Amino acid sequence: MRGIRAHIDASSVxxxxxxxxxxxxxxxxxxxVPLARSVAVNTLFGDLTSMVSVLFCILVYVLCYRAPALFECTRKRTVRWAxxxxxxxxxILVSLGGALSLGMLAGGLALIGLGMGAIVLMWAEDYASDKQGRGYVWVxxxxxxxxxxxxxxxxxxDWMRIVAVSVLPLASCALLAPPRQDLPLTPKSERTVFACSAADDESARACTVMGFPRNVAFWFAAFGFVFGIMQRFSGSTVFLDSVLMDFQQGGRALAAVVFFVxxxxFSWKPHTAYRLSTSIVLVGLVLVPIFGSNGSFAAGFIAHMAYGFFECMSWTIVFEVMRVHRSDAGATAGAARLLSSAGLLAGTLAIVVARTMFAADALQMQSILSSAVCILVIATMLVLDTNGIDNVWAMMKAGSDGAPSSGRSGAEVNGLLRQSAAALGQAHGLTERETQILALLAQGRTSPYIxxxxxxxxxxxxxxxxxxxQKLGVHxxxxxxxxxxxxxxKTSDAEHDPSNNTRS
Structure with missing residues (x-):
């Protein structure tokens, strides 16, 4: 219960x-709102209808990443309500569009995509402003x-559902915290896109994609790609009118509950939660091809469960990157969502084309899904490579072993630890390099991070x-x-030296 109270209080609701x-x-x-009812079922357009929203989501992420001033506008209350x-x-247009015109349907999907992208970035900023670092727990x-x-x-x-879809985004916006003007924005000139960071040692150059290490960027895109294949693995007519289709969404909720609990x-650290969640996801995905492409409930449930874990794990990485590199929410969350959305779009296109080509060949479809799972396994193994330079996995692990706090901010604590490490190193004859490493070890940093x-x-x-x-005599x-x-x-001594007190 103590762990729950640490993450959940009145401000968390x-x-x-x-x-x-x-x-x-x-x-x-x-x-x-079954879009396939409004368009030709089992046609290419019917399968790809919802991807219109994903395309506009990607557009929002690109704009906010490349033009910070646009994301700055979302800090205005009037813009958020708009x-x-x-x-x-x-x-509303999506709900009515099929009955009226395909143009209204496409326009509604475009507006949904723009709203999806912008609202998730606004919530990312809201979560990032929490000083206790509970963002991924709240997700x-x-x-x-x-x-x-x-x-x-x-x-x-039907009509009540239309009312619901019109009210939900407004209610979500109403619960956003008042925009904070003091949150930093990373200047465009400092945002890294498909570039390598400068380093004196050529072997230590860390190539990044949109600010993330290459292996992590590949993991974001790979998971989106695999889920795009899985969610379109079955024909669109399966479960179209069944309650089971609704309860397939429960797989995502179950994953979130496991992650949250x-x-x-159990006081999981971010890197522990990532490792256990990854193990569950990989076991589940290996089972999906066994259920075949017949649209079984188990296959859909596992697919949504995997995506639920992915959402939780990706937000964990996003918030850890923001914490360590002090990057802003718009840049970091936007880049992560862009990579996964692009993978989702590619996966959906791949499975739709494959299903059209191999409609009567279940073995071919099973092979495609198995290959997709292998791609995700490779991506996960790359992320779990703890010896990689600038690895988010190592960063998460280092952040979970932080040094003791004394009520000061993290920067103040680290500053005092560096001063204490310098004094301790001088007293025990440590070299300059050993003193540097001692200060980082005292902050809980791991060998890959150092x-x-x-x-x-x-x-x-x-x-x-x-x-x-050996020199300090510790084990x-x-x-x-x-x-x-x-x-x-020396600083802490001076702070506690009565002779330094001055009188007004």
């Missing part, structure tokens, strides 16, 4: 419920809560660590952290 309404709105607008109103209008809670909201809305009559009750920070090899870091342990990291934290620095 607003963001969890607000983002849950957003997720429910997307599901009702794009899944609850975006929510357009999203509501788009949902898991909101995904889980969105499922009952979705079930209630989907069981309404693990973080709150390797990236100091541009030296991991083996070199480990050699220095052994020498530091593990916790002893080292306690020793540095308890060693007085």
């Amino acid at each position: 607003r963001p969890i419920v607000g983002f849950a309404l957003y997720w429910a709105w997307i599901d009702v607008a794009l899944v609850g 975006i929510a109103a357009l999203a509501s209008a788009g949902a 898991a809670g909101s995904i889980a809560l969105s499922f009952p909201f979705y079930l209630v809305a989907i069981e309404l009559s 693990g973080l709150c009750v 390797s990236n920070e100091l541009l030296i090899g991991v083996n070199t870091v480990n050699t220095h660590k052994r020498r530091i342990y 593990d990291k916790q002893e080292l952290i306690d020793m540095v934290a308890g060693f007085p620095s």
